[in-house]
Amino acid sequence: MLTSGSQPERIEAGTGKMPRHVAIIMDGNGRWAKKRMLPRAMGHKRGVETVRKIVRAAGELGLEALSLYAFSSENWKRPEDEINDLMGLMREFIKSDLDEFAANDVRLKIIGNYKALSPDIVDMLEDSMSRTSQNTRTTLAVALNYGGQDELVRAARSAAAQGDITAESIEANLDTAGLPPLDLLIRTSGEQRLSNFMLWQAAYAEFWFTDTLWPDFSKDELAQALSEFSTRERRYGGR
Ligand code: FPP
Numbered sequence: 001m002l003t004s005g006s007q008p009e010r011i012e013a014g015t016g017k018m019p020r021h022v023a024i025i026m027d028g029n030g031r032w033a034k035k036r037m038l039p040r041a042m043g044h045k046r047g048v049e050t051v052r053k054i055v056r057a058a059g060e061l062g063l064e065a066l067s068l069y070a071f072s073s074e075n076w077k078r079p080e081d082e083i084n085d086l087m088g089l090m091r092e093f094i095k096s097d098l099d100e101f102a103a104n105d106v107r108l109k110i111i112g113n114y115k116a117l118s119p120d121i122v123d124m125l126e127d128s129m130s131r132t133s134q135n136t137r138t139t140l141a142v143a144l145n146y147g148g149q150d151e152l153v154r155a156a157r158s159a160a161a162q163g164d165i166t167a168e169s170i171e172a173n174l175d176t177a178g179l180p181p182l183d184l185l186i187r188t189s190g191e192q193r194l195s196n197f198m199l200w201q202a203a204y205a206e207f208w209f210t211d212t213l214w215p216d217f218s219k220d221e222l223a224q225a226l227s228e229f230s231t232r233e234r235r236y237g238g239r
């Protein structure tokens with residue numbers, strides 16, 4: 001019996017099946033910089049270059065959706081300088097890459113409580129989302145001020161305001177509503193935890209971990225993760 005409206009179709013082992021939606025916890029920028037005796041900001045800067053490469057790779061590899069954990073609702077605990085660096089990089093990235101998204105049929109979506117960010121960033125993000133809203137090849141979902149528990153509380157509140165709370169009504173109110181079900185969750189840098197990312201969406205996702213620090217992550221390694229995904233047998237609780 002299905003309990004959720006979004007139950008993905010069954011994927012048989014070794015069929016070469018591609019994931020539709022991949023999410024990445026981009027971790028290790030700080031350690032990448034530290035190993036080189038560089039300031040942490042340099043690690044984040046190199047991290048943005050990797051974001052750019054991986055967004056291109058996602059389109060080339062045929063992903064329908066790529067979700068990236070860029071700033072969590074817990075990242076506010078970091079020193080103010082680092083928060084400012086990350087927000088500055090976000091502004092620059094959206095400004096410099098929006099034309100490329102438009103040219104490559106990439107739709108930008110922001111997930112998380114982004115409306116709490118500074119008004120200039122909110123305006124820029126909303127402009128960018130509306131400018132790319134008709135694009136259909138790949139959706140890039142950038143998680144900003146995102147926390148999975150916060151997303152669930154917001155979704156449950158909206159669902160309750162509309163009627164019954166059910167798995168379907170919660171799912172329809174998640175920030176990721178409309179995206180394909182999450183198939184594969186990748187975390188770089190050797191850490192193996194969810195850190196409040198995609199708590200609901202990860203219910204039946206496959207996990208893939210690598211020791212590679214995010215600035216060194218590459219299209220080849222993404223392709224390796226997809227290839228391993230295609231050999232996994234997913235049973236969704238069945239047998
Ligand atoms: C983890 O590294 C990374 C982050 C907290 C932020 C990820 C942000 C980027 C890659 C840049 C901005 C993103 C976009 C989409 C423009 P860490 O600092 O926790 O590394 P550490 O664990 O080695 O210290």
